Amino acid sequence: MRIILLGPPGAGKGTQARRLADRYGLVIIGTGDIFRDHVARGTDLGRKAKEYMDRGEYVPDEIAVRMVLERLEQPDLGDGYILDGFPRTVPQAKALEGALAAAGHPLSCALNFRISDEMAVKRLTSRLTCPDCKRAYNLSFKPPRVEGVCDVCGGRLALRSDDDEATIRRRLEVYRAETEPLELYFWERGLLRDIDAEAAEEVVYGRMIEAMSDLLDLDA
Numbered sequence: 706m707r708i709i710l711l712g713p714p715g716a717g718k719g720t721q722a723r724r725l726a727d728r729y730g731l732v733i734i735g736t737g738d739i740f741r742d743h744v745a746r747g748t749d750l751g752r753k754a755k756e757y758m759d760r761g762e763y764v765p766d767e768i769a770v771r772m773v774l775e776r777l778e779q780p781d782l783g784d785g786y787i788l789d790g791f792p793r794t795v796p797q798a799k800a801l802e803g804a805l806a807a808a809g810h811p812l813s814c815a816l817n818f819r820i821s822d823e824m825a826v827k828r829l830t831s832r833l834t835c836p837d838c839k840r841a842y843n844l845s846f847k848p849p850r851v852e853g854v855c856d857v858c859g860g861r862l863a864l865r866s867d868d869d870e871a872t873i874r875r876r877l878e879v880y881r882a883e884t885e886p887l888e889l890y891f892w893e894r895g896l897l898r899d900i901d902a903e904a905a906e907e908v909v910y911g912r913m914i915e916a917m918s919d920l921l922d923l924d925a
């Protein structure tokens with residue numbers, strides 16, 4: 706199973722990726738998380754990526770593509786993977802498609818999480834993230850059991866530095882301009898499945914499984 710998640714920041718891609726990965730034994734490849742790890746470790750890649758991330762803009766395609774194609778060569782992707790946050794541009798999608806065709810491993814499905822900009826801003830300005838296990842919480846509707854502490858791994862929850870309102874608005878603009886065209890790209894390939902993602906987590910999960918059911922043979 707090779708699944709792509711599309712959708713603006715705040716659509717719940719990371720949360721649903723985690724559920725899907727736990728249920729079906731898939732590996733999550735989250736490009737934002739990989740970049741943030743590089744930033745935290747102070748690598749060259751992290752330094753380059755940070756200037757773009759701080760502005761709410763995309764890291765150049767060649768950097769993102771190289772990083773993901775190298776990741777896809779690792780031997781731990783047994784039952785398949787979920788790409789969360791990649792591809793984000795048409796050139797990235799073409800590079801991925803080429804590499805997967807060469808490997809004889811086509812994509813299974815592209816899930817497109819839809820939410821309004823207002824809902825995205827509302828969710829992201831009250832989001833807390835665990836830097837260790839990457840789980841997301843929300844101060845308004847999904848608070849952690851103990852304030853400031855991840856329920857699952859005990860990590861210290863933090864606000865992401867790009868989750869301030871001005872940067873969120875810029876990320877949404879960039880998404881609409883650069884990533885929305887991918888809807889047509891994957892629709893033309895018969896792989897796009899739209900999901901109304903404004904509902905509660907559990908409801909969206911059900912919609913996601915239903916939306917993929919004609920493309921993937923999933924047990925419940």
Ligand code: AMP
Nearest residue numbers: 736737757758762763764769790791793
């Ligand atoms: P995310 O955690 O998916 O919201 O990503 C955080 C930031 O990482 C984005 O705003 C971009 O600056 C950068 N980023 C993540 N994935 C990509 C990608 N596929 N292409 C370019 N930049 C990316």
